[in-house]
Amino acid sequence: MDFSKIKKIYLVGVKGVGLTMLGQYLAAQGVEVSGSDGPEKYMTDEVLEKAGIKVIEKFDVKNLPADADLIIYSTAYSAATNVEVAAALAGKIKTLTYAQALGEVFNQKYGIAVVGSHGKTTTTAWLGYLMEMSGLAPNVMVGARVPQFDGCSLIGNSDYLVIEADEYQNKLENYQPKAVLLNNIDYDHPDFFPTEEDYKNAFIEFIKKISSKGFLVANFDDPIIRKIAQVNCKGKVITYAINEAADYVAYDIKNNNGRQYFKVKLGVEDEDENETRSYRFAGASLQDDRTDELGDFSITLGGRHNILNALAVIAAGVELNIELFKIRKYLEEFTGTARRMQVLGEFRGAAIIDDYAHHPTEIKATIEAVRQKYGNRKLIVAFHPHTFSRTKALFNDFAGSFAGVDELTIIDIYGSARERHGGVHSRDLVEKIKSNNQASGVKQEVKYISTLAECEKYLRGHAERDDVIVLMGAGDIFRVGENLVKE
CATH class of the missing domain: 3.90.190.20 (Mur ligase, C-terminal domain)
Structure with missing residues (x-):
């Protein structure tokens, strides 16, 4: 789909965080965006107002603009439960689900998807902030309000698009990523995935899409990811862990005055003592002989899980050729997202x-x-x-x-x-x-x-x-x- 030809879009269920971030992004591209939802107040209301997105707080067939080029609806609703969705699907205006529409945008860009059961929101926003402050001018879509973004999205002029990609209802089927950050796999959404195996397979099929020119940043603290990452990804696999064998290893973790301090070293897998790897730092090369240190890092976010999120951002930043001093600086400056502690x-x-x-x-x-x-x-x-x-x-x-x-x-x-x-x-x-x-x-x-x-x-x-x-x-x-x- 050529979004450059689309002038007017209507969103059903616009107050949901997914449609809010997509609507904010599309409005910034000059598209006229409006939508509908219930009268209840949501934390996305402020974001929608700032983006200039008109919201009708009632579902009614009469709301659907006759001159809309595209209607996008949240899968929280269906034709059976929402009169606007039913009318849209029965009408002549092209109608897509949220995930289908996001896929249309994402697949035309250098798409970086952050996936996993936990930590997607924080990691997406953190990587987006690092890329933005480092001058990469990314487009970023996050499933929460990010104070440092003044909304749920960042609008840039580069080809990069970083998204928080949800696995629920097989939404991942809509995305063709150039790169993936895989945080963890921990059984969830039992109403859609009957078994743990079904849930795991959604991620396996997704990382299989990465081409030989792409890369996967994988959490090797996660036992499931250890088993599936390298055997299913055709691209470069970059691993991270805490005090475990991986490409990026965090250790010597300390807490003081609301901050976490840790060191990062470049590691290799134990079974090959002679293996060397080359890491790029803005043109410089570090030869890994199992002793290379990236030095000290600090973050304002608490918990072991945020050390892992930070490692994912560090690894992706290096792969995107961001200088190490910038990674260190902007990792520390990031203050988090709404509704995450x-x-x-x-x-x-x-x-x-x-x-x-x-x-x-x-x-x-x-x-x-x-x-x-x-x-x-x-x-x-x-x-x-x-x-x-x-x-x-x-x-x-x-x-x-x-x-x-x-x-x-x-x-x-x-x-x-x-x-x-x-x-x-x-x-x-x-x-x-x-x-x-x-x-x-x-x-x-x-x-x-x-x-x-x-x-x-x-x-x-x-x-x-x-x-x-x-x-x-x-x-x-x-x-x-x-x-x-x-x-």
Whole structure:
């Protein structure tokens, strides 16, 4: 599709982060963009307003512009559930899903896709920031608001396009990447991928698309990626890990005053002691004899998972010929994205933090990072489980994810647009955690609260000075934090 000939686009479900970032990008190209969604307030509202995208807060067939060149819709909706999608698919105007439309844009560029179960948003934004500040003028699309981007997208004049690529509903089938950063593979989206093998295969098929001229940056701390990366990728495979055999190795990790400090060295696989590799640093070459050091790095983001994200960005930056001093400087300057351990402010002396964690692995990583930053201060977590299918499929993992939390509140499950109920309840999770704690002798206050309004009321009457309160989940629990910090 030739987007240069498209003048007017309409987006159904425009407040979703995917369509928001795509809409912001297209509007910056001079396309007239408008769309529709529900009346609820979203954190994307501000981004859409700044981008000049008109939003109609009601779904109605009459909203569809007769002179639109293209209609794009979120797959949160279908012809069966949304009147605008039904009319668009039955009409004469070309209509695409969000992933199909993003693929049309991505595949015409030097496309770099960041994929994996966790860390996509942070890694995409981090790499985009590094490339932008280093003068590469990239186009970047991130599934969250990035304060240093003033939105969800960066618009550049180069051929580079960096995207956060979601595996759900086989969206990866739409993209033909030149390069891929593969963070991790950790079973998720059980409503779409029936088995762990199905889920893993989505990533295998994706990295098979990389040509012999492309490259894959792969996390070798992940045992699944260790097995699949080199046997399935035709391009160059660049590996990274913490204290393990890989091309880029982080070690001597320290934490001080809210920062993480670490060293990076170039490594080789243990089985070939005589192997040498050449790494490019803006024209200079370092011969790897298993002792080469890249030196010291520091980052403002907490947690072991962000050391791994940083390594991915370092490795990709080197492959893109960015000078090492720039990589070091801009890696440290990056401040993160919205809803990823985002400090919203304080409520009566208690720190209020918003975090998007909605998978057991992400929950553990966030708790580790919070403890790293705030030490032994009283930690209160309000968790809003996201989707019934995920909660049911990973039930035991969720129940074991909250170690280190002093007080835990679990709210009714946030169902997606595709599911409103399904064989599990937040009360079940509360009882399982209590049972586990009793069996292991752990003292932890765990309670069920049905609604966000009740959660907010509870926290208002319960929070004390120096508490750390984390509002956790992929739904709209962030609203509780926003209300608290208004005082």
